[in-house]
Amino acid sequence: MNTLINADLHCHSVVSDGTLTPEALAQRAKANGVELWALTDHDELGGQDRAIAAAREAGLPYLTGTEVSVTFAGITVHIVGLGMDHTHPALLDGLRATRGGREQRAREMSDDLARVGIKGVYEGALKYVGNPELISRSHFARYLVEIGVSKDTNEVFRKYITEGKPGFVPHRWATLADAVGWITQSGGVAVIAHPGRYKLTPNEEFALFTEFKAHGGQGVEVMTGAHGQADYAKYAGYCQEFGLAASRGSDFHSPEESHTDLGQLPDLPGSVTPVWELLQSRILQ
Ligand code: AMP
Ligand code: MN
Ligand code: MN
Numbered sequence: 001m002n003t004l005i006n007a008d009l010h011c012h013s014v015v016s017d018g019t020l021t022p023e024a025l026a027q028r029a030k031a032n033g034v035e036l037w038a039l040t041d042h043d044e045l046g047g048q049d050r051a052i053a054a055a056r057e058a059g060l061p062y063l064t065g066t067e068v069s070v071t072f073a074g075i076t077v078h079i080v081g082l083g084m085d086h087t088h089p090a091l092l093d094g095l096r097a098t099r100g101g102r103e104q105r106a107r108e109m110s111d112d113l114a115r116v117g118i119k120g121v122y123e124g125a126l127k128y129v130g131n132p133e134l135i136s137r138s139h140f141a142r143y144l145v146e147i148g149v150s151k152d153t154n155e156v157f158r159k160y161i162t163e164g165k166p167g168f169v170p171h172r173w174a175t176l177a178d179a180v181g182w183i184t185q186s187g188g189v190a191v192i193a194h195p196g197r198y199k200l201t202p203n204e205e206f207a208l209f210t211e212f213k214a215h216g217g218q219g220v221e222v223m224t225g226a227h228g229q230a231d232y233a234k235y236a237g238y239c240q241e242f243g244l245a246a247s248r249g250s251d252f253h254s255p256e257e258s259h260t261d262l263g264q265l266p267d268l269p270g271s272v273t274p275v276w277e278l279l280q281s282r283i284l285q
């Protein structure tokens with residue numbers, strides 16, 4: 001397969017914190033020229049059957065996907081899984097456990113916002129939730145924009161619901177070892193999502209990549225909506241240094257909120273091995 005195909009291996013539907021259905025995403029990906037697609041809802045596989053069917057309908061090659069929330073060095077990092085058997089019991093159990101604390105966390109976030117005078121946010125956010133097991137900070141952000149607390153969701157994430165700001169509730173997600181283990185045991189490839197977004201020291205970042213490799217992780221997102229030119233070069237270099245394949249995914253959530261649409265990223269640099277070369281046998285046509 002040509003290295004420079006228009007692969008988009010990271011996006012979200014209403015099954016997590018996106019605003020489009022799996023069917024609408026498949027059609028949008030196809031219309032935007034995507035040649036290999038994966039839906040990667042947070043801690044969920046509930047949209048996979050719909051995505052598989054919609055991709056087949058659109059004539060769009062597809063890889064199963066998810067994005068697992070992980071706690072590493074005291075912060076949240078995301079590990080994308082691609083090409084898993086999405087009916088694998090250990091994977092399903094692990095993701096269910098990872099989703100488990102979200103309801104309680106959401107109630108505590110709402111209580112903390114009430115302390116600064118912003119009331120009823122849990123109930124308000126629920127209007128935006130497509131999957132009762134997956135209440136996310138994105139749903140809170142949409143409601144805070146609706147009631148005029150902030151002008152857009154980016155501003156919400158600057159002023160609220162992040163570390164040190166009103167509405168933030170620390171949470172313990174999966175371990176790195178478990179997340180990589182669930183993905184690889186179920187036949188998939190684990191990928192470090194958007195590494196340029198994490199507030200890690202150089203030593204912590206080195207530890208993340210080293211431990212991820214040791215657990216069996218095989219890829220890193222080089223091209224993602226969250227990266228700029230400097231990140232592209234830096235993480236292409238990490239592919240060589242750590243012996244990792246490179247992934248490419250917009251992290252598209254919503255036509256109104258996402259600045260990178262499906263299929264709109266630059267190509268991977270020529271120096272890296274695309275992650276889809278490791279996943280040829282897992283592609284659904
Ligand atoms: P949660 O998994 O509930 O902690 O929510 C995390 C989600 O919030 C991410 O997947 C993003 O969709 C969104 N998010 C986090 N930080 C930001 C940010 N700075 N701007 C916009 N969206 C963000
Ligand atoms: Mn998200
Ligand atoms: Mn993410």
Ligand code: MN
Nearest residue numbers: 010012067251
């Ligand atoms: Mn994502």
